[in-house]
Amino acid sequence: xxxxxxxxxxxxxxxxxxxxxxxxxxxxxxxxxxxxxxxxxxxxxxxxxxxxxxxxxxxxxxxxxxxxxxxxxxxxxxxxxxxxxxxxxxxxxxxxxxxxxxxxxxxxxxxxxxxx
Amino acid sequence: xxxxxxxxxxxxxxxxxxxxxxxxxxxxxxxxxxxxxxxxxxxxxxxxxxxxxxxxxxxxxxxxxxxxxxxxxxxxxxxxxxxxxxxxxxxxxxxxxxxxxxxxxxxxxxxx
Numbered sequence: 001x002x003x004x005x006x007x008x009x010x011x012x013x014x015x016x017x018x019x020x021x022x023x024x025x026x027x028x029x030x031x032x033x034x035x036x037x038x039x040x041x042x043x044x045x046x047x048x049x050x051x052x053x054x055x056x057x058x059x060x061x062x063x064x065x066x067x068x069x070x071x072x073x074x075x076x077x078x079x080x081x082x083x084x085x086x087x088x089x090x091x092x093x094x095x096x097x098x099x100x101x102x103x104x105x106x107x108x109x110x111x112x113x114x115x116x
Numbered sequence: 117x118x119x120x121x122x123x124x125x126x127x128x129x130x131x132x133x134x135x136x137x138x139x140x141x142x143x144x145x146x147x148x149x150x151x152x153x154x155x156x157x158x159x160x161x162x163x164x165x166x167x168x169x170x171x172x173x174x175x176x177x178x179x180x181x182x183x184x185x186x187x188x189x190x191x192x193x194x195x196x197x198x199x200x201x202x203x204x205x206x207x208x209x210x211x212x213x214x215x216x217x218x219x220x221x222x223x224x225x226x227x228x
Contacts, residue, residue: 004159033215042220043160043205056214091159098214102148102167105207105216107159 002026006092006108013082013115021077021111025094032075033095033105034067038088046090049075050098082115089113118144118210122219129196130227137191137222139206146208149189151180154203154221163204164191196226 005024013019025032034046045059049069060066064082069075079086089112093105121140129135139149148167152160166173166182166189173180179192193200203221210217 035218040220043207043218045215045217048214050214058213059215093159102150102165102209104150104162104165105152105160107161109157109159 004092004094004106004108006090006111008111009109010112011114013113015084015115016081018078018080019082019113021079021090021092021113023075023077023092023094023108025073025075025092026106027073029094029096029106030072031095031098031103032069033093034075034077035091035093036088037091037110043091046077048098079113082113084115087113087115118142118217120206120208120217120219122204122206122222124220124222126223126225128225128227131197133196135193135196135200135224135226137204137224139189139191139219141187141189141208144208144211145184145187146211148208149180149182150207150216151178151189151191152205152207152218154205160205160218193224196224198226198228201225 007022032049035043047067048056051072064080067077089110091110093107095103119142150165151163154160164180166180177194181190203223205221207216207218
């Protein structure tokens with residue numbers, strides 16, 4: 001596809017369940033980011049991938065959150081034992097490279113997670 | 117800590133007027149600032165980048181300025197249209213890290 005694709009677009013889960021969120025970046029983009037956006041809040045950085053490695057996991061809120069990227073392409077964000085405070089929109093973005101030179105981020109439309 | 121701040125209050129303006137949005141940064145001297153547009157239910161879309169050595173950058177009806185003395189970037193939309201209604205975010209690279217930091221965004225509503 002032409003853009004960043006995220007699935008599912010909406011996910012409702014019960015507290016305590018595990019969820020997996022998927023991101024398909026733009027082909028050839030080596031940098032991949034996960035952000036979280038709560039209602040009325042800004043974008044909160046979660047994790048950054050360069051290729052398959054994650055040099056910066058500093059934004060993951062707790063050890064219930066993990067992410068991986070395979071083949072330098074698809075990434076999965078996993079939240080274990082979900083809590084109500086995990087409810088938010090999870091956004092994935094990719095970029096040709098993370099060169100600190102201002103390469104723009106290309107965002108997907110996010111997964112809206114609701115924990116009941 | 118490095119911080120980007122935008123006016124969180126919504127900005128309502130009349131169609132045809134110029135909208136001006138503000139992005140301030142503290143504890144930081146970014147090499148550039150980016151501006152994004154976000155519509156409800158969608159991810160942000162990149163609009164413009166301005167570097168610290170550029171005073172002004174234009175793209176169609178959009179104009180961005182960068183004042184390193186005031187530590188501020190202004191984003192202007194001239195001849196605004198109802199279709200310009202959205203939330204506008206500024207962002208920059210966080211020094212010493214691998215992440216972009218974003219402001220909370222300003223919601224613009226252009227009234228017909």
